[in-house]
Amino acid sequence: MLRREVIIVLGLLAALAPAVPAAAAEPPVTLVGQASLRCLTVQSASTERGAKAIVWDCNGKPNQEWTYTDAQELRVYSGSDVKCLDVQGRGTAPGTAVQTWNCTGATNQKWTLNANGTISSHHSGLCLDVTGGGVSPNGTEVKIQTCTTGANQKWARPLADLPAGVYFQDTGTLTGWNGFPQKPQKQGVLRTVGSPVYKGSTAIEARQTYVNEGGGYHSETIQHRTQAVGQDRYYGQAIYLPPTWQFHNQNVTFQQWSPEDPEGPWELMFVQNDELRLGGSGGFSATLGKITNLRGTWIRIVTRLKFHATDGAFEVWVNGQKTWSRTGVTVLPKTSQTIRWSSGIYCTGWREGTPSGQSVLSIYHDHARIASSYALAEPANW
Incomplete structure (x- = not known):
C-alpha cells in the first residue's frame, strides 16, 4: 500500500511540476500550412493540457505563436501557461493526434524543421500533417503521418517581425x-x-x-x-x-x-x-x-x-x-x-x-x- 501511495504522490508532483525550462530559442513565429494557407493553432486558444493542434486562419494571436527552442521543442504561450507541441500518448503510428502538453523534454515533444518545409517528430520520424490534404477548412486536425512531398505537410515560417495580420x-x-x-x-x-x-x-x-x-x-x-x-x-x-x-x-x-x-x-x-x-x-x-x-x-x-x-x-x-x-x-x-x-x-x-x-x-x-x-x-x- 505504501508503494502505491508513493507512486500516486510522485505522479501528482510530476503533473504539477513547472515546465522544463526553455533552452535558448528563436523569436516566436507562425507556421503556415502550404496547402491550407492556415496557421498551426491550439484549438479554442486553450492553455490546458491535451488541447488539439489544428489549422485556422492566421490571426497573430498567442495560440498561433510558436517558439522553436535549441532543445528542438515547439513551445506556445509563456510563463505558467507554456506548453509544448506533443504527440499524443508518445504514439508512433501514422494518424496519431498532435496536442499541447506540459513540456517534459521527451522525444515526442522534439521536432526537426526540415529544409523542405516539413516538420518531423524525433520520436517516430513521422511528419506533421494536415488531415485530408488540400485546402483544409478551419478546425482541421493536425496529426503525424508518413512523410511525403505533399503541400499538406509543408510549413512556412514568415518573418518573425511581421505585425499581426x-x-x-x-x-x-x-x-x-x-x-x-x-x-x-x-x-x-x-x-x-x-x-x-x-x-x-x-x-x-x-x-x-x-x-x-x-x-x-x-x-x-x-x-x-x-x-x-x-x-x-x-x-x-x-x-x-x-x-x-x-x-x-x-x-x-x-x-x-x-x-x-x-x-x-x-x-x-x-x-x-x-x-x-x-x-x-x-x-x-x-x-x-x-x-x-x-x-x-x-x-x-x-x-x-x-x-x-x-x-x-x-x-x-x-x-x-x-x-x-x-x-x-x-x-x-x-x-x-x-x-x-x-x-x-x-x-x-x-x-x-x-x-x-x-x-x-x-x-x-x-x-x-x-x-x-x-x-x-x-x-x-x-
Whole structure:
C-alpha cells in the first residue's frame, strides 16, 4: 500500500511540476500550412493540457505563436501557461493526434524543421500533417503521418517581425519573394535599384525590351500560394512610372493574380493610355483612375480579394481613395483553390503585335504587402 501511495504522490508532483525550462530559442513565429494557407493553432486558444493542434486562419494571436527552442521543442504561450507541441500518448503510428502538453523534454515533444518545409517528430520520424490534404477548412486536425512531398505537410515560417495580420511583405528586394530566383522572359530584367525608391533604400525595377518576335514578355516577381478560397486578403504596393513614360493604347500589366494547380490567367491590373485598368478572364473589368499627371511619382495601390461563392469582394484603392468596389458577389479563382501574386511588368500587347509606344519599358515597385486589412496593406502606413 505504501508503494502505491508513493507512486500516486510522485505522479501528482510530476503533473504539477513547472515546465522544463526553455533552452535558448528563436523569436516566436507562425507556421503556415502550404496547402491550407492556415496557421498551426491550439484549438479554442486553450492553455490546458491535451488541447488539439489544428489549422485556422492566421490571426497573430498567442495560440498561433510558436517558439522553436535549441532543445528542438515547439513551445506556445509563456510563463505558467507554456506548453509544448506533443504527440499524443508518445504514439508512433501514422494518424496519431498532435496536442499541447506540459513540456517534459521527451522525444515526442522534439521536432526537426526540415529544409523542405516539413516538420518531423524525433520520436517516430513521422511528419506533421494536415488531415485530408488540400485546402483544409478551419478546425482541421493536425496529426503525424508518413512523410511525403505533399503541400499538406509543408510549413512556412514568415518573418518573425511581421505585425499581426501581415502575411507577406517586401521592401524592394528580389530575394524576399518565394518565387526567387526569378526568370524574366527574353531580354527582360529584374533588379534592385537605389533610385527611385518609395521608402527605404531599394526598389525593384522590372524592365522589358521588344526583340521583334511574339510570345511572352514577362519580368515579374512571384509570391506563390498567397490566398485560398474562403479567405479575405488585401494586396498593397507602390508603383512608379518614369517621367519619360509615353502613354499608349496597349495593355502593360504591372500586377496580376493567377490560379495555381492548375495554373492559368485570371485578373490583371495594367496601364493603358493614361489610366489604371483591371481586366482578364475572371469576369471583372474596370477603369480604376486617371494617372495623367502621375508619371514620375509613386502611385499607391491596394487591392482587396475576398474569395467566396456568394459573398465575395473585389475592391481597389488608388492613393488612399477607393476607386472601385464590388461586394456580395461571386469572386473565385476559376481553376484552382489557391492563387499566386505576380508583380513587375508584362507587355501583353507585344505577344501578338509590335509596340505602340517605347520598345524598352520599366515599371518600379516598392513596399509590397499582403495583409488582413486595408490599413495594414496601405504602403503609406508602414
